[in-house]
Amino acid sequence: MIPIMTPFIGEAEAQAASAVVLSGWLSQGSEVAAFEREFAAAVGSDHACAVSNCTVALHLALLAVGVGPGDEVILASHTFIACANVVLQCGAVPVFVDIDPNTFNMKPELVAAAITERTKAIMCIHQMGMPCDMEAIMPLARAHGVAVVEDAACAIGSEIRMNGQWERIGRPIGDIACFSLHPRKLLTVGDGGMMTTSNVEYDRFARLLRQHGMSVSDSVRHNSRTVILEEYPVPGYNYRLTDVQAAIGRVQLTRLDEIVARRRRLAQTYREMLADIPGVRAPSEPEWAKTNWQSYCVRLPEGADQREVMQKMLDRGVATRRGIMCAHLERAYAHHELRLPLPESERAHRGCILLPLFHQMTEDMQEQVVSSLKAALVKQPALV
Incomplete structure (x- = not known):
């Protein structure tokens, strides 16, 4: 795992x-x-x-x-x-x-x-x-x-x-x-x-x-x-x-400098590996920011079932997390008045997943993650 x-x-x-x-x-x-x-x-x-x-x-x-x-x-x-x-x-x-x-x-x-x-x-x-x-x-x-x-x-x-x-x-x-x-x-x-x-x-x-x-x-x-x-x-x-x-x-x-440098290299490797998966959007930095890549959040293809993709990846030995939560969608805030619409927040929450990323990760592990994501996105033919 x-x-x-x-x-x-x-x-x-x-x-x-x-x-x-x-x-x-x-x-x-x-x-x-x-x-x-x-x-x-x-x-x-x-x-x-x-x-x-x-x-x-x-x-x-x-x-x-x-x-x-x-x-x-x-x-x-x-x-x-x-x-x-x-x-x-x-x-x-x-x-x-x-x-x-x-x-x-x-x-x-x-x-x-x-x-x-x-x-x-x-x-x-x-x-x-x-x-x-x-x-x-x-x-x-x-x-x-x-x-x-x-x-x-x-x-x-x-x-x-x-x-x-x-x-x-x-x-x-x-x-x-x-x-x-x-x-x-x-x-x-x-x-x-x-x-x-x-x-x-x-x-x-x-x-x-x-x-x-x-x-x-x-x-x-x-x-x-x-x-x-x-x-x-x-x-x-x-x-x-x-x-x-x-x-x-x-x-x-x-260890901070070493950890940040390592995670930035891992993020770049992910970006290169994910380029071959149609519809998957890797995260990127604006030119004025250098992130530590604490989490690596990818946007799934339009129409992909987030939970189904996560389960299929888990079945193949890869843990993921859903896109970042939205407080206003939780029951604790069910009665909270929204003054502005939050379409992009909701879209990111439902259409993104976090991939594994940690200092000790190897390129073989990254390849397993990416191959499991690719397999999870393959639509099975409907039974006739």
């Missing part, structure tokens, strides 16, 4: 985790602090705040930029449902806009049409690692005084050209960027997240809320020569990352 993804993780990560376990300090401490510094340096950000997953990073980011009850947040429906959920958790209203079928990211012109006097933030989702068109969206946001939160869950190592200069996603371009460290992502710590920003107040806010609103961290109290009594000036959350996870993350971070 060829899986959709398998983490690139090994003995070095195991040794790093073991060292923390044997140290006696397992919770948020010096390893987390070191991981934050190294992550910030890797993406070019002033600050990085580690948290327990990307969903809570997005929650803190929205709260930090002032999203609250009655506000509106513009985002794509074509993404994991967590993005819409965190908007609701802030008491705000998700306003869905459609995507560009070429990048699977929201179209800037539709974002402009969705802005109202209640718009508090735009959530730019770098879907499957493909950078959103930030050069077009940022002027819209700034002109209307709207905050920009980047869902960079899938985009560690991706690059975008801004003002003629290439930079990594996560600097950030907007106000805050949020990353995932889930096993489906390029870097993993089991599960975890990171929030990056250039705004020191946003960083302080996130650090305060991630640990119950506690005024002094555990490590500061532990290392102090005098008694410190903590205070709780605001209600907070338990959104912490452990030192065990951070130690794994620090090793993973040293």
Whole structure:
């Protein structure tokens, strides 16, 4: 069986985790602090705040930029449902806009049409690692005084050209960027997240809320020569990352360049192999973006049955996933009012599949994937 993804993780990560376990300090401490510094340096950000997953990073980011009850947040429906959920958790209203079928990211012109006097933030989702068109969206946001939160869950190592200069996603371009460290992502710590920003107040806010609103961290109290009594000036959350996870993350971070380079080579091989299958459309990058190819999403021929193709490929030993979900099609959002039609989002959801892509993948594995896709698309003659 060829899986959709398998983490690139090994003995070095195991040794790093073991060292923390044997140290006696397992919770948020010096390893987390070191991981934050190294992550910030890797993406070019002033600050990085580690948290327990990307969903809570997005929650803190929205709260930090002032999203609250009655506000509106513009985002794509074509993404994991967590993005819409965190908007609701802030008491705000998700306003869905459609995507560009070429990048699977929201179209800037539709974002402009969705802005109202209640718009508090735009959530730019770098879907499957493909950078959103930030050069077009940022002027819209700034002109209307709207905050920009980047869902960079899938985009560690991706690059975008801004003002003629290439930079990594996560600097950030907007106000805050949020990353995932889930096993489906390029870097993993089991599960975890990171929030990056250039705004020191946003960083302080996130650090305060991630640990119950506690005024002094555990490590500061532990290392102090005098008694410190903590205070709780605001209600907070338990959104912490452990030192065990951070130690794994620090090793993973040293592999980033290697992982991105490898995935880009694998994506190019896929593109060449898929060229011979009629009607199948391979993904491509706009000239201003360099994706990390966190997921490899192909568009099936018109009329192909997505589920049937996936089942036939599974029968041949190849795991796939459906096209990216649409929040507005889930029962949880059945009563949510749509202001704009979302035809491209729905078309991508129903007409695309994700092919396996992981660091350890061989060319033989890719050939098996492509041959199984080709066989799955062959129509059997009807029985007379």
